[in-house]
Amino acid sequence: MRAPLTWLAEYVDLPAGTTALAVAADLVKVGLEEEAVHGGGVTGPLVVGRVLDFTPEPQKNGKTIRWCSIDVGEAGPRGIVCGAGNFLKDDLVVVCLPGAVLPGGFKIAARKTYGHKSDGMICSSLELGLGEDHDGIIRLTEWGLDDVKPGDDAIALLGLDEETVEVNVTPDRGYCFSLRGIAREYSHATGAEFTDPALIEVPAPANGGFEVVLDDQAPINGVPGCDRFVARIVKNVDATAQSPRWMQRRLEQAGMRPISLAVDVTNYVMLAVGHPLHAFDLDLLAAPIVVRRAAPKEKLTTLDDVERKLHPEDLLVTDSPDGKTAGRVLSLAGVMGGADTEVSATTTNLLIEAAHWDPITVARTMRRHKLSTEAGKRYERGVDTQLADVAAELTVRLLVEYGGDRVEVGAATDVGEAAPGATIEMAADFPGRIVGVDWTREQVVENLTAIGCEITGDDVLTVKAPSWRPDLTVGVDLAEEVARLRGYDQIPSVLPIAPAGTGLTHGQRVRRSVARALAEHGAVEVLTYPFIGTAVHDAFGLPPDDPRRTALKLVNPLSDEQPYLRTSVLATLVDAVKRNVSRGFTDLAVYEVGAVTRPAGGEPKAGHPSVSQRPTPQELEQLNAAIPHQPLHAAIVLTGQRELPGRDSAGRAADWSDALEAALLVARTVHVTPTVTKEENHAPWHPGRCARLEINGKLFGHAGELHPKVVAALGLPPRTVAAEIDLDVLIEASGGIVAAQRISTFPLAKEDVALVVKDEVPSGDVQAALVEGAGELLESVRLFDVYAQAPIEEGHKSLAFALRFRAPDRTLTAEETASARDAAVAAAAERTGAVQRS
Template identity: 85%
Template sequence: MRAPLSWLAEYVELPKGATALEVAADLVKVGLEEEAVHGGGVTGPLVVARVLEFTPEKQKNGKTIRWCQVDVGEAEPRGIVCGAGNFFEGDLVVAVLPGAELPGGFKIAARKTYGHKSDGMICSALELGLGEDHDGIIRLTEWGFDEVKPGDDAIALLGLAEETVEVNVTPDRGYCFSLRGIAREYSHATGAAFTDPALIEVPAPAADGFEVELDDQAPINGVLGGDRFVARVVRGVDATASSPRWMQRRLEQAGMRPISLAVDVTNYVMLAVGHPLHAFDLDKLVAPIVVRRAVPGEQLTTLDDVKRKLDAEDLLVTDSPEGRGSRVLSLAGVMGGASSEVSAETTNLLVEAAHWDPITVARTMRRHKLSTEAGKRYERGVDTQLADVAAELTVRLLVEYGGPAVEVGPVTDVGVAAEGAVIEMAADFPARVVGLDYTREEVVSSLEQIGCEVSGSDVLTVKAPSWRPDLGVGVDLAEEVARLRGYDQIPSVLPVAPPGGGLTHGQRLRRSVARSLAEHGIVEVLTYPFMSGSVHDAFGLPKDDERRQALRLANPLSDEQPYMRTSLLATLVDAVKRNVSRGNTDLAVYEIGSVTRPNGTEAKAGHPQAGSRPSDAELEQLDQAIPHQPLRAAVVMTGQRELQGWNSAGRAADWSDALEAALLVARAAKIEPTVVKDPDHAPWHPGRCARLEIDGKLFGHAGELHPKVVAALGLPPRTVAAEVDLDVLIQASGGIVPAQPISTFPLAKEDVALVVKDEVQAQDVHAALVAGAGQLLESARLFDVYVQAPIEEGHKSLAFALRFRAPDRTLTAEETAAARDAAVAVAAERTGAVQRG
């Protein structure tokens, strides 16, 4: 929110000569974060000038410039080159002369351009920081400046020396989306006198006002979408009249573009007091106006010329040309419709000032991807008692600037908006929460300062002001006390660390896994745990796959990702796609995090009271309502695993790299899982997917992703991935791992080559060799696979390196040979292996 200092000074007493930086520093004291400071970046000479004559000159590049002779109030005119074409001879413009400086540190000097020496520059609104218009230069007569002459100071004329402070408004401080709110906060910070612009006399509603009905048949959580609607009729408005220049200037300083009198007045009042308004063309309306929810099939073309399909939760303002509530006029609190838009032919207005439910407005904006200034205020909560005041301020400005024939009709005011919450709080509660010894008098004084009504002694009954819908419980009030008494008064005290047993086994193992993967050349990433339902289809998951049972969020950050992820790959692939799209195609990333696996049997969480500790039964109910959230680790690799160099041809990542990463995770816990082929587990390739088990429990999968999955997700071909369950690993490695004695006796080496059928898995042969070799076997490793002649077709040769060692002696050749033969015999029995000669 931007607050011009000249405007702010009308509502709160600013020190003489106060700068925007000083005001921003005072606002920071009460929790309003400084965003930026605008204005004051122009130094002279900047003067009013008259265009005496100009000569159009077409350049070789096709552009036409004007060589202008300009009167700047000096004895001789100056020659200036200008590329704009929206001015005429005799026009009054704004000229910046050599030696001046424009916003952004742009210094002006006489320079040669297009064959002429340009002695200055004729300015547009954008170049002076007055708006976003860069289509043409400023014509002062169009801006309402007729009584000026060449040589007059344009800095003072246009208010370019004025400064504007911009603050970041957090969601709980919606009242600061107005000059009224910021002025109030400045008063809290400095003690300066505050003048409330909303303290005005408002006419009483009349029976013959424009008919309005509130008919919300589908309130959200029992709260009506609209609980108050004020309508004011203003007739005889000069639609061709522009808003006064001072109002346009303030709108520009606040970051808004002046449009027309009706729009500018409603925007000005919204910025002043924080309550949005909307103006309808009265002659296009048919009474009664009905506020209701949308019905299936309804559509609305909004003011941005977009036809929108309405949802049953959308709250609408309608009128009745073909029956009660038959035509949609606007999305309540968000944007008006084109059918009742104020146009150049409009002479009669209906001004709407209503109070809309924040949740309803927020969901409508998100649903239609439509963010507006009105909606941003409504979703944060506006003053529930301000609708009639905002409408009256608007009417007064329309009467003053709308022409001599303006007439004001009777007032319509239907519905009753809720007042501020009533909260009970112990007087010493803020002191206990913050840790400072606030007296009862300090607590009461602080709460009354922000507009609360306080009664009681040891237990205070506090009625929050209508402009503070964020105050609902005692901790909110404690925060206000701490804020007004000064955050800087709260000391930084480090808590004493209690003695403990250090990290748990699971925490240590998680760190070991992360370290092992990072040392393996894989980069850790963190992704948001939210996913879209379409990722399951992209993965090719069967309809009955448990991974499709995803938990949907009641209020997701994005409607495109409303579910909690059921696998890490569901979100990790998005990080891979983002990197690949930016040219990082040789990629290896991993993530460690939780997934959510609801089984549909979770109990309802309930709503324990916040005023006291929940009971054991309530805590048990909360625990039962939490879905299973296993800890996982996932890896995705694409592109080159080993980069090409002068001494290497490089190597692309393949399924074995994904399997090695999964095995690396297990080895971090000194566990060697069983690896078997899994021919049917999406999203992996059926022929290149490994299933990993620990003590018979599924540990994870690794291999190459299915080509259809890769294509659906937009990933590079032959992308490989692995995902493992760390909870299984933590449980399997929970015991003490005994230290293995190191033998000082020499190692005996035996290599065997076994021929098996193609369908026999190497893991099965390996397991058979280990089982048959006995206690003397130290390791068995597959080091070669051979499928060419003289190996029979349909078979393969697997070569294993067997290593034997005894802890207490040197093995003889006979012992080693016997162990080898025993291993081969078991392999032959279990897998049909035949030893090659």
């Protein structure tokens, strides 16, 4: 909201010489943040000039310039080149002489152009920062400034030395979308005397006014869309009358474009007191006006010449010849008027509307139609419920004053009654307890009275909020007001004493340990947004009945293309891989640890607890029951070279074993020993190159090479490998406490065995059999060689294992070691058909 200082000074006492920066600094104290300071950027000489003569000179480029002789007072006539053609001989214009500086730091100097030395510039509105008009130069007579003479200072004449402060208005301070509201806040900040422009006498409604019917049959949340409608008739307004220059200037300073007398007056009053108004062409209306919700298939062409399909929730202003049948739609209530009853250049009779509209209704209408207006911005934040008649009266007075000598004012119509401000009960010491400052009852009452509250009571205060503060509904709102007015800088900073911690939970320790282990393994941690579309499930080749296709859809997603929460970390991690590869990073190892959402489909609805109080235990239980399962997952993707080529190495590309090793690393980190088997068909992995990982018979992850079709669909490099782990399963299996193993000081006994098995027998099964058969003396077993050439029979392979034995209390004899080895081999032979290689 922009507030010109000259306008602000009419409502609050501004000390002489007060600058916009000083006003902005004072407003910051009461919570109105400074956005910018406008105006005051023009320096002279900028004077009034009279056109003595001019000569049109056509140019080769098709443009015609004028070589002008301009009288600028005592300095004598000046020769100036001008490209505009809208002025005549003897016109009064604005001349910028050499040495002047225009808005934006544009310096004016004498220069040669079009074969002449131009000794200055004749100015347009745009060049002086007075508006957007650049079609022609300013003719002061058209601006009502014909009592000036050449040489007069144009800076003061046009108000170019006036400053405007712009503040950021937060959603709960809608009353500050007006000079009235900003002046009130400046008064709070400085103690300056405030003069309320809304304190005027308003005529009572009388017979003969324009009939209005409030007929809202579908109020939102039981609140009617319009609880008060004021209509005023003004006739015989001069259709050629223009708004006075001072009003146009104030509108321009506030960031609005002057249009016509009727429109300018309604905008001026809205900026002054904060209540929007709308002017209809009275001759185009059919009484009565009916306020109702939209009917099916209704349309409206708004003032921006856009035909809009109306929604049943849209609140409309309509007319109806009989007051019963649905008549013509005149406007979207509180947002924008319709083109059919627009005030035009021939309009002489007006109907002024000043109504109080429901903020929720207006806000939804604006968002539904993607239509943001100055009126709508104020209504959705809540305007003064008692100001409709005052705003209408101010508008009528200005139309009478500037609309010509024949203006007639009709009877006033005032239908409905808007609700007053809320009544709140609050302990007198409540603000002090909330903020942590020892304020007395008298201090609290003083500040709440200053903002317009009416207060009764002693220890418990009954506070009636002012009509312009719909944001004050509960005690904490009042506590905030006291803190704001007494000064946020007066609230001491006190650091609370941190309670003794209990340390990290087992799950937190596992998450940190896994992330650290993968980083030390050479992978880079990334963070992706957990939002997906169904396209990623199709690219993964998931079957229709795959549980990962059951995703939770967001009510208000950030992107319509990704409205679901991810069901696997891999679904979003591949996007990070694709982005890095597209930027030249082809040798990648990236991982992410994060939650996925796995709805079962039978969760109860969460409900909508009230925000006015803390949810009840039953409501909290219902909310928690509605939360879907959100397990913690870890995923890693590897592409390109796992070992880079160098002088002594040819390098090695990442393959399925690297993904499996990363998954096994996660298992080792949490001190569990998984079972690894081959998974024949689990998207998005390649059949036969995918490992299934289990712990105690429970699946916790997959690792291997992604399917070539998946890689192609996602645009990933060939032979990309990946793994995804369910950390919740590992956290549960790890138990939280790992018992330390006593380190034996006795010698290690080494035994190596080579076992021949069929190709389809997994080496993990053979290793598990060796561990089971060897017994407690076995300290470790490691596969160190796989051989599948002659003399090994075709269809078979030789697996060489290194067995290491040790006893905690003695040195093992050769017989004990051999016995344990033979028992291990026998177990492998029984379970896998392994034959010891001779």
